[in-house]
C-alpha cells in the first residue's frame with residue numbers, strides 16, 4: 001500500500017483515540033470520505049452537463065457511536081481543547097422545520113447536523129436516526145482551498161449514519177442527501193460534483209458523470225504509470241460558496257438558458273453559440289459560452305483518456321483552455337490563480353487550470369513527474385516575487401471514495 005492510499009487508516013487511529021478521550025468510550029467505527037479535485041468540467045454540474053473529478057488522498061474522518069439519549073454530540077478533533085461538544089436534540093433537528101437549528105450551530109457543525117436533517121426529510125427510519133449519536137470529526141482536507149472539505153465531511157457522516165442506522169441508501173442517493181444538506185441546511189446553492197466525487201470515486205480513476213442522468217463511469221487515469229503527476233497549487237486565497245459570486249454565476253447561467261428556451265445549458269451545442277450571442281447581453285453570453293465549451297472539453301478529455309496511450313500534451317492543452325475560459329468568460333478566477341496557471345505552464349507543465357468553484361482555492365497542473373519540483377519551485381518563486389502569500393504545492397493521486405476504515 002503506498003503512502004497516499006494508507007492515509008485514511010492512519011488518520012482513523014488518531015480519530016478513534018480522540019473519541020475515547022472525548023467521550024470515554026470506544027466508537028462503533030470510523031468512516032472516511034475524501035476531498036476531490038475536478039480534472040475538468042467546472043460549473044457544468046448545475047447546468048446538467050458533464051464533469052470529471054477524482055478523489056484525493058486527503059479526507060474527512062468521523063468516529064461515531066450510536067447512543068440512546070436522542071442527542072447528537074459532535075466534537076472536532078482539532079478544536080476541542082477546552083470546548084464542549086456541540087449538542088443538538090435530534091427529534092427537533094429532523095423535524096420539517098429543523099432547518100432553523102442551523103443558525104444556532106458553528107459553521108463546521110452545520111455540515112454534520114445538515115446530513116441528519118436531510119436524512120430526516122427522506123428516510124422512513126426516523127427511529128434509527130434520532131436514537132442519539134456521538135461523533136468526533138477530523139479532516140486532512142485543507143479548508144477553503146477548493147478541494148471540497150465540506151462535501152468530504154458530509155459524505156463521511158452520511159456513510160456512517162447510513163451504516164449504523166441501517167438506512168439502506170445506495171451511493172447515488174447519498175449524493176442527493178448530502179447535496180440537500182449543503183443547499184438547504186447550510187445554504188450553499190451547489191451542484192452534485194463534490195459529493196459524487198467523494199462517494200463514487202475509484203482509486204486510479206477519474207469519475208465521468210453526466211449530471212442530468214446521474215449516470216457515471218470510472219475513466220482510467222494512469223498517472224504514475226505514464227510518468228505524470230497532478231500537482232495541486234493551493235493559492236491560499238480562501239473562498240466560500242454560501243455567499244456572493246457562486247450564486248450570481250448560477251443565476252446568469254439560468255438566465256442564459258431561459259433566453260435560449262432550453263431546460264438547461266446542457267442542451268446548447270458549440271455550433272449554436274453564434275446564434276446565441278445575438279440574442280443576449282454580452283456578459284450572460286460569456287457565461288453561457290464557458291459552460292457550452294466546457295461541456296465539450298469534458299467529452300474531449302474523456303475520449304483522450306480512453307485512448308491508450310493517452311496524449312498528455314493534448315490533455316494539458318484542454319486543461320489550460322478550460323482555465324482561459326474561466327478567466328476570460330466565466331469571470332471566476334483571480335490574479336493569484338492566473339499567476340499559478342501561467343507560471344506552471346511556462347515552467348513546463350502540459351497544462352493547468354483552476355479547480356473547483358473559483359474566486360480562489362486551488363489550481364491543478366499536469367506535469368511530467370521528473371519536472372514536478374521545477375514547476376513547484378517556479379510557482380513558489382513567482383508568488384514570492386508578486387508579494388502573494390506562499391502557496392502549498394503537492395501531488396495528488398486519484399484515490400478511493402468514501403468507506404468504513406475501522
Ligand code: GLA
Pocket residue numbers: 038041042043044045046190191192193194241356357358
Ligand atoms: C463547487 C460546487 C460544485 C460545482 C463546482 C464548480 O465545488 O460545490 O457543485 O458547481 O463548485 O464546478
